[in-house]
Amino acid sequence: METVAINYSFTRNHKFPKSKSGDHEQSFQHSWFDKYLYWLEYSVENDATYCLCYYLFKPDKGEQSGGDSFVLDGFRNWKRLENFKYHIGGPNSYHNQAVKNCQALMDQKQHVSTIINKKSDQQREDYRIQLKGSISTSRFLLRQGLPFRDHDESVYLMNRGNFLELLHYTAKQNEEYRLVELENAPGHDKLIAPSIQKDIINAFAIETISKLISDLGDGFFSILVDEACDGSNKEQMTIILRYVNKRGCVVECLLSIMHVTDTIALSLKMGIETLFSKYNLSISRLRGQGYDGVSNMRVVVKKDTNIERLFLKVSYVINIVGWSPRHKDLLNEKQALKVKKAIESGELSTGQGLNQDTSLKRPRETWWGSHYGTVLSLINLFSFVIEVLEDLTKNSDNRVEASDLVDYMTSFDFAFNLHMMKNILGITFELSQSLKRKDQDIINAMSLVHLSKRRLLLIRNNGWDNLLDEVSHFCIAHNVDVPNMKEKFVARGRSRRNVQE
Incomplete structure (x- = not known):
């Protein structure tokens, strides 16, 4: 189209060449300019007609009204003038929409500058x-x-x-x-x-981050990364920028909160790389990285169905027993009554700080160490929790959920998984508390990490007998059936016919 020279005033007086079609000679007619006013243009060089409006505002929706014949190639079949009407089409055709857009473009009253100047x-x-x-x-x-x-x-x-x-x-x-x-x-x-x-708000955010990046300059920096679910259960990654400014002061500022598909290490890495590219931060100037690791811990737990079920059921117990004020009062009453009887019988001694009321601790999704406190409180209050749930199975809105929880919690599997996670979380909890110390140095921190890994490995290799004894004593104390470990194990859902005696 760039090579087509269109001059309306020139073509008005131009002698249009004739082309032979059968026994007749045909040529473009001057009257067509008046008949198809506004949009029809003629190329002297190509001896062809074009639609100016369709050229400017042709929709990207496939071919209609002759396709590109009135845009790129030009129309020159003077014998078949019905193609003009076919190109124009109905009231809502692409051609008529293009004409309206072209008229709006040429209308000075619609220009933004005109509207602004009116004010x-x-x-x-x-x-x-x-x-x-x-x-x-x-x-x-x-x-x-x-x-x-x-x-x-x-x-x-x-x-x-x-x-x-x-x-x-x-x-x-x-x-x-x-x-x-x-x-x-x-x-x-x-x-x-x-x-x-x-x-x-977005304008403030852009200006604030621009100021921070400018203040950082070419200096070294570190990042702190945390992950959590928002109110709509979408995974969010928060990135904190930490650096020393030109005045020698340590600066910590929120750099971004971005959505990630999941919280595995690879997804977090991709999110950080995207952020570095966006703000032109060089990874060569990165001198430290800190990660919470809570979300990765959640992912590891979810890979084991039994452990995932354990924490899911524990959350149900907290919601039913430990969160409702009425159910919580019932739990405290049963606990107080049992403590009173134990004191009267001499099984417990009295004194300051002894026999205080305890309650089920609610775990926090973004603080994995809180699950350790939840597991400990559930073990200590196990008998009272079972009593409350059994009462709720008789007459309450939660009787179905309470009945299912009683069946699950009075099983050996539950007791075993509960005590196993207590031991594992106990080690990681101590490590977490030690690393929170403000006077902690990197060498001592690494030694604590290695120590915790050795303790976990020791449990894995040599902790079976101690764990089994602990779980067995717990089950006997709370009337939970202990299976005979010498019997042949049959996986759930498999027929016993092929099991070897």
């Missing part, structure tokens, strides 16, 4: 005042770490959320802003929509 200087100044109010409000809320919106921002409510309430307060203190804000703003120019709030 008076006072309107533009009022708009700036409104925008400044929304920006100042956003800056304050971001500095204080406060939420912008409430779940309901209806006009009749006393509290419509921090953003709107702060804007109203600003209007009361600032006469200049009061005259143009919210209800006094023209039309929809209130600048309070959630999308506008997000745009302002």
Whole structure:
């Protein structure tokens, strides 16, 4: 199309060449310019017609109305003029849509500059005042770490959320802003929509990170990485940037919160590489990396069905027994009654700090060490928890769940897995507590890691008998059947016919 020279005033007086078609000679006609006004163009060089509008706004939706004949190749079959009508098509054809787009392009009244110039200087100044109010409000809320919106921002409510309430307060203190804000703003120019709030927040984030990267310069830095699920159960990775600025002060700042498909090491690595590329950070200047590892721990646990089931059932117990105030009071009553009887019989002694009430500890998803406290509390309160669950099976809304939990918790498998995880988590918990010490050095930290690995290996190689004795004593104390370990093991779901005696 670039080689086609189209000159409308020239072609008006041009003598169009004739081409022979059968016994007749045909040529382009001047009258067609008037008949197909606005869009029809003629190329003297190619002796062909084109559609200017279709060339400018041809949709990428396949061929219609003659395909590219009116765009690239040109149309020159003067005998078949019905192709002109076919190209134009119906009211909503691609050609007519292109004509409308071309008319809008040429209409000066629709130009952005024309619309902007219509606004008076006072309107533009009022708009700036409104925008400044929304920006100042956003800056304050971001500095204080406060939420912008409430779940309901209806006009009749006393509290419509921090953003709107702060804007109203600003209007009361600032006469200049009061005259143009919210209800006094023209039309929809209130600048309070959630999308506008997000745009302002994103602008702050971009400027803040740009300032941090500029302050870092070519210096060395380290990163701290943590992973967690958000409210919609999407995996999120948080990256903290840590460096020493030009004044010699240690700076820690949030660099990014990004979504990752999962929290395995490879996914985290890809996310970090993407972030480094985005902010032009060189990995050669990276001098330290810190990872929580909680999510990787969750992944390892989920690879074993029995352990995954254990923690799933424990969470159910916490929700039913340890989270409901009524059920929690029932647990405390049974515990207090048993302690009282033991004291009266002389089985327990009294004194300061002895026989205090304990409760089921709720694990935290992002703190794996909390699972150790949950397992310990469940072992200590096992008999009381079973009693509460048995009471709930008789008459409660949770009787089905309570019955299933009683069946599962009074099995040897549950007792075994519970005590095994207690021993494993006990080792990792001690390591975690030791590494949290502020005066910890890297050499001592590495020695603690090696020590924990040796202890875990010792349990794996030589800890079976001790674990089995511990579990057996627990089961006997709580009337849980202990299987005969000398019998042949039959995997669940397999026929016993082929088992060797």
